[in-house]
Amino acid sequence: MEEDLTQGPIPKLILRLAIPASIGFFFHTMYNAVDQVFAGKFISEDALAALSLSFPVFFFLVAINHGVYAGGVALVSNALGEGDRDRASTLTAQTITFSIFASLAIMVLGWYFSPALFRMLHATPEVHALALRYMNIIFGGTLFFLFTSVFNVPMMARGNTRVFRNSLILGCMLNVIFDPLFIFGGFGVPAMGFDGIAIATVLIQVINAVYIGHASWRAGYLNRDTLKQLKPRVACQRELMHYSVPAALNMATVAIGIFVITFFVARYGMIEAAAYGVATRIEQIALLPSIGLNIATLSITGQNFGAKRYDRIQETVQVAFRYGFCLMLAGGVLMLVFAEDLMGLFVSRHQVSNYEKVVTIGTQYLNIAALVLFAYVILFVCNNALQGMKRPMYAIWIGLYRQLLAPVAVIFLLTGVLGMGVEGIWWAVLIVTWSAALFTWWYMRRVLKNYRVSEPSVGPNTAKKGSPTVV
Numbered sequence: 001m002e003e004d005l006t007q008g009p010i011p012k013l014i015l016r017l018a019i020p021a022s023i024g025f026f027f028h029t030m031y032n033a034v035d036q037v038f039a040g041k042f043i044s045e046d047a048l049a050a051l052s053l054s055f056p057v058f059f060f061l062v063a064i065n066h067g068v069y070a071g072g073v074a075l076v077s078n079a080l081g082e083g084d085r086d087r088a089s090t091l092t093a094q095t096i097t098f099s100i101f102a103s104l105a106i107m108v109l110g111w112y113f114s115p116a117l118f119r120m121l122h123a124t125p126e127v128h129a130l131a132l133r134y135m136n137i138i139f140g141g142t143l144f145f146l147f148t149s150v151f152n153v154p155m156m157a158r159g160n161t162r163v164f165r166n167s168l169i170l171g172c173m174l175n176v177i178f179d180p181l182f183i184f185g186g187f188g189v190p191a192m193g194f195d196g197i198a199i200a201t202v203l204i205q206v207i208n209a210v211y212i213g214h215a216s217w218r219a220g221y222l223n224r225d226t227l228k229q230l231k232p233r234v235a236c237q238r239e240l241m242h243y244s245v246p247a248a249l250n251m252a253t254v255a256i257g258i259f260v261i262t263f264f265v266a267r268y269g270m271i272e273a274a275a276y277g278v279a280t281r282i283e284q285i286a287l288l289p290s291i292g293l294n295i296a297t298l299s300i301t302g303q304n305f306g307a308k309r310y311d312r313i314q315e316t317v318q319v320a321f322r323y324g325f326c327l328m329l330a331g332g333v334l335m336l337v338f339a340e341d342l343m344g345l346f347v348s349r350h351q352v353s354n355y356e357k358v359v360t361i362g363t364q365y366l367n368i369a370a371l372v373l374f375a376y377v378i379l380f381v382c383n384n385a386l387q388g389m390k391r392p393m394y395a396i397w398i399g400l401y402r403q404l405l406a407p408v409a410v411i412f413l414l415t416g417v418l419g420m421g422v423e424g425i426w427w428a429v430l431i432v433t434w435s436a437a438l439f440t441w442w443y444m445r446r447v448l449k450n451y452r453v454s455e456p457s458v459g460p461n462t463a464k465k466g467s468p469t470v471v
Contacts, residue, residue, distance in 0.1 A: 005300045005303040006303050006304050006307040006309050006312065010300070010312060010315045010319050011319050013296070013300055014293065014296045014297075014300070014316065014319055014320060014323065017292070017296035017299055017300070018292030018293050018295065018296040018323075019292060020165060020292070021291060021292040021295040021296070022288060022289055022291055024164065024165035024168045024169070025288060025291045026288050027169045027171070027172035027173075028168045028171070028172070029284050029288055030172050030285075031168075031171050031172040031175050032281060032284075033281050033285065033346075034175045034176055034179055035051060035179065035197050035201070036048070036051060036277065036278055036281050036346050037345070037346050038179045038180065038183060038197065039051050039194070040278060040346045040347045040348060040351065040352060041346070041351060042180075042183065042184075042351060043183070043193065043194055043351060044194075044352070045270070045274060045351070045353055045354060045358070046124075046126045046127050046130055046270065047130060047194045048274040048277065048278065048347070048358075049127045049270040049273050049274040050123075050127050050130035050131040050134060051131075051134070051277060052262065052273045052274055052277025052278075053118060053121045053123055053131045053262060053266065053277075054131045054134050054135055054138075055258060055262070055277065056121075056255060056258040056259035056262050057110075057114060057118070057131075057259075058138060059255035059258055060106075060110075060255045061106055061110065061139070061142060061145060063248050063249075063251035063252040064102055064106055064248050064252075065145055065146055065149050066149075066247060066251045067244040067245060067247040067248025067249070068095065068098060068102050068146060068149065068240075068244050068248070069149035069150065069153060069247075070243070070244065070247035070248075071098075071240045071242075071244030071247060072091070072092070072095035072098075072157075072240065072244075073153050073156050073157050074243045075091045075095075075239060075240065075243060076088050076091050076092055076095070076153055076157035077156075077157035077158075079091055080157055088157070089223075089225060090229050090236065091236060091239075091240075092153060092154050092221065092222065092226055093226045093227070093228075093229035093230050094229070094230075094232070094233055094236035094237065094240060095150050095153050095240060096150050096151075096226075096230060097230050097231070097237070098150075098237060098240045098244070099143075099146040099147065099149070099150040100143065100146075101232075102146060103142040103143040103145075104142075104143075106139065106142045107139045107140065107142045107143075110135065110138075110139035111136060111139055114131075114132055114135050114136070115128075115132060117259075118132060121259075121262055121263055121273075122263075122267055123270070124270055127270050127273075130194055133194070133195055133198070134194065134195070135198075137195065137198035137199060137201075137202060138198055138201065138202065140202065141201070141202030141205055141206070144202065144206045144208075144209045145205050147205075147213065148167070148205055148208045148209045148212060151209060151212040151213040151216050151222065152164050152212050152216070154219075154221030154222065155212070155215070155216055155219070155221065158221070160219075163211075163215045163216075164212070166211075167208045167211055167212055170207070170208065170211065171204050171208055174200075174204050174207065175200060175201075175204060178200035178203060178204065179196065179197055179200050181200070182195075182196030182197070182200045183196040183197065246392065246393070246396065249396055250392070250395050250396050250399060253396060253399030253402075253403045253404070254399065254403060256404050257399075257402065257403025257404065257407065258403075260404060260407050261276075261407060261425065261429065262276070264407075264411050264415070264425050265422060265425055268421070268422045271354045271357050271358055271361070272422050274358055275343075275357075275358045275361035275362040275365070276361070276362070276365060278343060278346045278347060278358070278362050279343065279361075279363075279365040279366050279369070281346065282335070282342050282343070282346075282362075283335070283365075283366065283369045283373075286328075286331035286332070286334070286335055287328075287331070287373065287376055289327040290324050290328065290373075290376065290377050290380065293320045293323060293324055293377065293380075293381060294380045294381060294383075294384045295384075296316075297316055297317065297381050297385050297388070298384040298387055298388050299388075300312070300313075300316045300388075301316055301317075301384065301385045301387075301388025301389060302387075302388040304316070304388075305388055305389045305390070310448060310451050310452045311452075313385060313388070313389070313448060314448060316385070317385050320377075320381045321377065321378065321381065324374065324377030324378075324381065327377075328373035328374040328376075328377055329374070331373055332370035332373050333370075335366045335367070335369065335370040336366075336367060336370045339362070339363040339366040339367055340359055340363050342366065343359040343362040343363055343366070347359060347362075361422065364423060364426065365426050368423075368426040368427060368429075368430055369426070369429070371430060372429065372433050372434065375430075375433045375434045375436075376437070378437040378438070378440065378441050379398075379402075379433065379436055379437040379440050382437075382440040382441055382443075383395045383398070383440060385448075386440075386443075386444055386447065389447060389448070389451070391447060394440075394443065398436055398439070398440055401436060402432055402433065402436040406432040406436070407428060407429070407432050410428040410431055410432055411424065411428040413428075414427055414428050415428075
């Protein structure tokens with residue numbers, strides 16, 4: 001059932017949309033945290049470092065996966081909006097075909113380039129071997145990563161987020177069971193050590209793909225007619241490329257950013273890389289409550305932009321900022337006060353020989369990262385508001401600045417010129433993120449003000465003349 005977001009109190013709408021989304025992403029983030037805990041608590045320091053170095057490489061798979069998914073949802077939902085269910089069915093099938101081609105490309109390119117990428121990240125021979133084995137298994141399961149997303153396309157295009165949320169919860173719960181089962185063995189399963197983490201991840205993707213595919217089949221969104229339309233159609237494949245590539249590029253800037261920071265951190269050693277990997281997981285958990293605000297902002301802004309209710313867009317951003325500030329203030333205080341204890345949850349004194357150094361470096365990062373949390377809220381809320389106002393390309397440009405150009409320049413200045421060491425990287429992240437957030441806030445205000453000036457008429461679906469224009 002579709003909800004009219006152009007009516008009703010904005011604060012209640014944001015909470016109604018944000019809370020379920022945040023719950024789903026909580027389990028998604030905890031899924032990754034579980035891997036870190038088992039690597040750091042029960043395997044070794046090298047395993048922890050290998051996971052940290054694998055993350056930016058793995059994220060390139062995530063970026064392409066997101067692009068295929070976003071392109072499919074955009075086209076299928078558009079066809080449904082036009083009342084053309086036959087075209088929606090065709091596009092659903094063609095998205096599946098597109099994902100098969102994409103998965104083959106990712107798998108081959110991933111296997112080919114991974115060794116060089118890990119060498120670029122200054123991996124020691126031991127860490128390089130572990131990371132390479134991990135990613136080889138992951139790339140081998142690429143098709144199931146993409147199937148998990150594309151089978152969900154017809155669901156999301158119709159506004160059904162329940163199945164996706166359930167799959168995230170299911171994945172996290174299974175990971176808690178599968179990680180120790182495949183690492184240590186038992187119930188007829190041989191012990192696989194660090195490789196068990198990757199095998200558990202792929203198996204969970206297989207299960208989720210079956211679960212979501214079955215749900216779509218039962219709902220009638222996937223059926224025998226869908227299977228008959230899997231043969232590639234050039235026009236549909238081109239259309240999917242047109243919508244998928246920008247979405248993938250936007251996500252790829254995040255992958256590039258993770259790779260760049262990891263590259264500079266790893267120059268100081270695998271201990272620093274391991275500490276950075278653990279600390280960023282803690283930071284992501286602190287940011288979790290704000291993810292729902294991003295999704296709520298996009299949904300509310302999109303409908304109100306179409307209705308020319310620019311006053312409600314302004315209020316949405318303001319309310320999201322207020323909620324985000326309170327949430328990030330609480331998260332920041334916890335990170336500052338309990339940084340060492342939080343690091344200790346992921347790292348074992350018995351398995352990590354440089355336990356004290358890992359915890360010290362991670363604590364240092366968290367103390368600085370606590371000052372950046374609200375900047376992420378500003379950046380992501382504004383980016384989602386701009387996307388809702390049909391300005392999606394801005395996210396790519398600010399992403400290139402925030403993830404590549406500015407980090408390289410500022411990190412070189414702080415570490416190479418001023419000699420601040422690895423701590424200089426943490427301060428560079430703060431400087432770059434806050435500068436990107438403040439510029440994005442200014443740009444969004446300017447865009448919104450221009451729309452309000454160009455649409456001065458008063459009506460049931462327009463902003464009231466003379467209402468404030470400053471966000």
